[in-house]
Amino acid sequence: SQTIHQWPATLVQPVGSPLSLECTVEGTSNPNLYWYRQAAGRGLQLLFYSVGIGQISSEVPQNLSASRPQDRQFILSSKKLLLSDSGFYLCAWKGGLAGVGRTGELFFGEGSRLTVL
Amino acid sequence: RKEVEQDPGPFNVPEGATVAFNCTYSNSASQSFFWYRQDCRKEPKLLMSVYSSGNEDGRFTAQLNRASQYISLLIRDSKLSDSATYLCVVNRGSARQLTFGSGTQLTVLP
Numbered sequence: 001s002q003t004i005h006q007w008p009a010t011l012v013q014p015v016g017s018p019l020s021l022e023c024t025v026e027g028t029s030n031p032n033l034y035w036y037r038q039a040a041g042r043g044l045q046l047l048f049y050s051v052g053i054g055q056i057s058s059e060v061p062q063n064l065s066a067s068r069p070q071d072r073q074f075i076l077s078s079k080k081l082l083l084s085d086s087g088f089y090l091c092a093w094k095g096g097l098a099g100v101g102r103t104g105e106l107f108f109g110e111g112s113r114l115t116v117l
Numbered sequence: 118r119k120e121v122e123q124d125p126g127p128f129n130v131p132e133g134a135t136v137a138f139n140c141t142y143s144n145s146a147s148q149s150f151f152w153y154r155q156d157c158r159k160e161p162k163l164l165m166s167v168y169s170s171g172n173e174d175g176r177f178t179a180q181l182n183r184a185s186q187y188i189s190l191l192i193r194d195s196k197l198s199d200s201a202t203y204l205c206v207v208n209r210g211s212a213r214q215l216t217f218g219s220g221t222q223l224t225v226l227p
Contacts, residue, residue: 042219043220
């Protein structure tokens, strides 16, 4: 079965420090992968998506970057965090292929809650 | 105007009540629609897709009105376990074009 994991689950970082969030997917190959951010009281905002190794599309200009060094690994990074980077970060992969999930269904990781102080 | 708008609530209802949520979307080119459920401090999970003819899954009924550009979710016989935030999601054609509403918070009271 397909699973998705992301870590760390919680982190508190000072302004100006670097960030690395990691996401891995198991049980599927060549998944479409996504990074979302959910700020308090707001909807999910798509940050990056990737259709394959080394292929990253950025949806909004920001202080963050993403990389996909392996087929089932997706990393979200920042060199210098801002206060506005605080939020709940969610990695997801898209189902609907090979009978997994329903068309358009996104499967989310457990999320990483970032607080920038 | 937001692309997807929901009443944030909170909706506080007693067990056994029927509750309905509405969601409006602004882009008439939207093609598919979903309701996700998100428990407190957890990741969202798909509750149900919304089909043009309306669809039912147990106590949950979803409806789509393309002319008025809104979708709805009806929950009958509410359970304590239904307490969560319900996210309306609209798709313009690909997963990168999924737009999430900010969610409607439901609390079912004993």
